Amino acid sequence: MKEICNTQGDDARFDSSGCILKDKKFPFVYPAKGEGVRYLFKVLLTNICENNCLYCVNRRDANCRRYNFSPKQLAEKFMEYYRGGIVSGFFLSSGIYKSPDRTQERIIETVKLLRTRYNYGGYIHTKILPGVSPQLIEEAIPFSNRISINLEAPGENYLSRISGDKNFARLISILREIARRKGSNFTITTQFVVGASGENDLVLLNLAERLYADFGLSRVYYSGFSPQPSTPLSGLSPCPRSRVRRLYQADFLVRGYNFKAEELAPSGLLPDVDPKLNWAESHPEKFPVEINEASYDELIRVPGIGPIIARRIIRVRREGRLTSLYELKKMRARVEKTLDFITLNGRYYGRKCRSLTPPN
């Protein structure tokens, strides 16, 4: 077994979409996105893989340097980084070596070592591999703060275009097994590769909406496709960053603002503008809403007002009517954004949106 060294940073790159390392001096260290910690030790147990996903630098047919860490090596290296204050969480995934179950067992062995031998009590994100047996999900849960399995694409017809080895129905059934065991002790996430399989935004967001509602996922991640040299998809265009940004914004609205996917992307693709503002400007019949009378659901659809501000407005309204924009400002509403879409105590302040008819 090889020693872990800095030059393995590139080989051990976590995913095939080209995540940026925090610092070349510290391989495996990535800024954590939405995981409640700042920097993660994020690594593949091995980049040997029996699968041949078309977008992946570690695919079976790839001619790349291969490595295969032992659970002990990884646990020791992580603890070195953790004690040095370089990272505050651990994220472990892997290529599939010998079999999904055999590899998953080694992933579990690694996180178990951290918890039992090194008494590490911090954040652990454990990846569940495609094709694993349900009892291994059960075994991973007690050591994990987060469990994830990547769906990669929003349906079998899309997935088959980028991976002949993964089966969408099987991935969903593993996700169901994870969700069935969900308590308050761990969260569940998944990830899509965006822009590699011909999917549109509506299909992605529709599935995300179902995953939040039916499986209790805490986050869906959108990884913009980035063509990697020497892969069969190397000639495909990369996914524009703006598309990923709009997907995250729309996903946020689906997750926390009761928007339906088809309200945000009715034509299939999200326009390259703020999705909430776009929806509001496309629905002049819904505005302006009177701040003193609007329901919670109406308030959170006003650009510049989110769930926290909407709850504050409703609380303050119990004491009496709001009469000045200053009161809204004090509640930290982004008042300039709201002006075209509200009346305050009967008065309309909007200027930009000419399609709205101010009340007399």
Ligand code: SF4
């Ligand atoms: S399963 Fe697919 S995406 Fe994952 S490492 Fe193997 S080839 Fe790459």
